[in-house]
Amino acid sequence: MSNEALGRINQVDAGELNVGFADLGPVDGPVVLLLHGWPYDIHGYADAAPMLVDAGYRVLVPHLRGYGTTRFRSAGTLRNGQQSVLALDAIALLDTLEIRTAVVAGFDWGARTANILAALWPERCRAHVSVSGYLIGSRDSNARPLPPSAELAWWYQFYFATERGRAGYEQYRDEFARLIWRTASPQWGFDDATFDRSAASFDNPDHVDIVIHNYRWRLGLADGAPELDDIERRLAQRPPITVPTITLEGDANGAPHPDAASYRSLFAGPYEHRVVTGGVGHALPQEAPRAFADAVIDADRSAQAERAREGVAHV
Template identity: 30%
Template sequence: MISIGALNLHIEEAGPTDGPLVILLHGFPETSRAWRKVMQPLADKGLRVVAPDLRGYGKSDVPAGRDAYALDTLAADIVGLADALGAPTFALVGHDWGGIVAWAVAARHPERLSRLIILNAPHADTVKAEMRAHPAQILRSLYVGFFQIPRLPEALLGAFRFRALRRALTRTSRPLAFDAGDLDAYVESWSRPGGLTAMLNYYRALRLPRAPLGRIRVPTLILWGMKDGYLGAHLADAAAAMCDDARITRFNEATHWIQHEEPRQVATKIAAFVQG
């Protein structure tokens, strides 16, 4: 457990403590377990790898209220984590919601990042325009609107031992991307008091006012599973256009859950970019 002010974050670690720090941010509805197939390959390349449970997830603290999950607050958590780890600069990797947070860290605290690696996560400033240009993305994102409803999403997602969430993972990924151990661990996390509401508050806090993120100055690598059922590949191109220095690697057979399906390739790409 790492204390960041009044917040306690649970982390998983691998690799030499004197290696370059790489922080891995998971998305919805996972925990730091999302990186279990990637952490050791990165550590084997001499990197110090840290994967936190984001606030409200896993074994980390569960602050109450939507406002506790504002994007700038989430970004500040990661900078605070790096401070607690004694790292003035670090490489940051984010998938899904972890990627959205990673974009915010790069925008608000560019001096802290050596490299930014994004897995299937849009730059927040581009989403509305991309929905107008690609109406199919509106349909893909309808669940975001549903999550804004009070209490009903918690009831439906939590029913029958979180069946809807378990199916969301297994039916939108390649076979065996998630095993029984993954699902059991996630059910345990989702069952924590207030945990499911905290996860949904990430989406509900999107309605809070914030300044645009703007352009990204940090060297950026975007890894994108082209069979993502939630996020169209056009979002990768739009995100890259917001960067001063970005490259995209497309995984033609991967879905949204790219690090589960192509862990070795993902680890190789991350390590080469961080150490290049």
């Protein structure tokens, strides 16, 4: 299958999934794994990925479970959207492609997945870039009420907790996504063609199940996979991230997101935070691809410098 923006979409069995992914750049180049969120898709990196290829990287951009051409290998597998399983999907893809380490970067759900990889599997992450910082959560913390104005921003989470919400998302998934794009990035003047290109990825037989399960799991309204309980307990302790990291925030992000000061202490290695100006919203890699690509390159350079320092220290 071909893709106008990202070239050929490859398919490979990896863990529970047959994953659809773009694979760009030199096969022997240093690897960057780019992870998208909801309600977005791999086209969030349509402009940033070629910039990274130009810098010599091999760039992998997979469709998450429930998106695009990614499919479950078994009809009986739980359509699970909890946070840890998305990280295990990424590990399974790297393992299948025999990739030991990569720069891992993402936004929205993809940022949380990148956080988990960097926190629990730092040996697989050469460097780390996260839009909106540290997003690892727990069901215990999600059970605590927020001030009403903050709860209002999460309206769709409560909508999805109902069967009316599931039916509404099933029927109006494109309209729903367009609304989220506009509210999360109020100054982003995306056109219909840009939206439609990503919306095609929501026409996946498992999309609604994954999205609904993700948000219900967060609120303790749906069970996850019991075999992931130990990982979730580790994540609930908010493990620090030691790999070299750059966090990014748009100056016009209309989606719920933490203040940068609230997560600074959770990055224990080389770290930098950047605010991207010019009316940049939640879909930062798509709205400001040059700033995002530069962050990936700079985080990798920081990792190289850190390895050099460690090498000198051990001589």
